[in-house]
Amino acid sequence: MAKYTSLNIDDKGIATLTLNRPEVHNAFDDVMISELLQALKDVEDSEQARVLVLRSEGKNFSAGADLNWMRSMADKNYQQNVEDAGELGLLMERLDLLSKPSIALVQGAAFGGAVGLAACCDIVLAQPRSSFCLSEVKIGLIPAVISPYVVRTIGERQSRRYMLTAERFFADEAQKLGLVNDVVDDFEEPLNNLLDALLANSPQAVTACKELIRNVGSRPINKDVREHTIKAIAEIRVSDEGQEGLSSFLEKRPAAWLNKN
Numbered sequence: 001m002a003k004y005t006s007l008n009i010d011d012k013g014i015a016t017l018t019l020n021r022p023e024v025h026n027a028f029d030d031v032m033i034s035e036l037l038q039a040l041k042d043v044e045d046s047e048q049a050r051v052l053v054l055r056s057e058g059k060n061f062s063a064g065a066d067l068n069w070m071r072s073m074a075d076k077n078y079q080q081n082v083e084d085a086g087e088l089g090l091l092m093e094r095l096d097l098l099s100k101p102s103i104a105l106v107q108g109a110a111f112g113g114a115v116g117l118a119a120c121c122d123i124v125l126a127q128p129r130s131s132f133c134l135s136e137v138k139i140g141l142i143p144a145v146i147s148p149y150v151v152r153t154i155g156e157r158q159s160r161r162y163m164l165t166a167e168r169f170f171a172d173e174a175q176k177l178g179l180v181n182d183v184v185d186d187f188e189e190p191l192n193n194l195l196d197a198l199l200a201n202s203p204q205a206v207t208a209c210k211e212l213i214r215n216v217g218s219r220p221i222n223k224d225v226r227e228h229t230i231k232a233i234a235e236i237r238v239s240d241e242g243q244e245g246l247s248s249f250l251e252k253r254p255a256a257w258l259n260k261n
Helices: 030-045 067-074 078-096 113-120 147-154 156-165 171-177 188-199 203-216 223-237 240-250 256-260
Strands: 005-009 014-019 051-056 102-106 109-111 123-126 131-133 168-170
Touching: 005 030, 014 030, 030 078, 051 188, 067 078, 078 113, 102 113, 102 188, 109 113, 113 131, 113 147, 123 171, 123 188, 131 171, 147 156, 168 171, 203 223, 203 240, 223 240, 240 256
Parallel strands: 014 051, 051 102, 102 123, 109 131
Antiparallel strands: 005 014, 131 168
């Protein structure tokens, strides 16, 4: 039986997770969600993997939820729907909380839940004609499970517009909204530049930095936040890689983690 996804981790530590249902525009169902959950767990648990690249085969990144799967869920009861939605919620959470940096490459359409996948990644590259749509209300649904990540990324005001109207918008607008970092004609060179930059950094520091951003990003600057940042820098300074990074800088030599690539 053909798999809906593939995962490859190369010698540099680049984990490439690919959606592979181009015949249905990479729409996801319970099978693909299960495969993605396992792949993300494998990346999280891998000592080799240092960065995740999320991409897809075919003309479109993903059409969101598979309509045949959604139709089948309409025949299930409330509790079964809660359990099913919980798997999608876990997918978004696992991608969002991944300790390693993540990059999404969006070509063609990214609709519905695919917008959630992009919002959960740290960096998003999109091609000029890439389009996005929070289309759920068009078919009598709501973008519930992805909403915390989308609202965090594009803000409540813009979420009110695009979730309520289900308008389609393109990469330049997505960049203005903060959903897309860079709009590029071709992924290869910009992706390689990002990977080179990420792999040059301390893996331990990158993980700690992701956690730091999560902890301070949406909280008011108060005593608790300030104390958290003080402890965070103290912990990283006395860590093995913190010590190595400072030593290598002062000694004008490459850091040890660079020799592992």
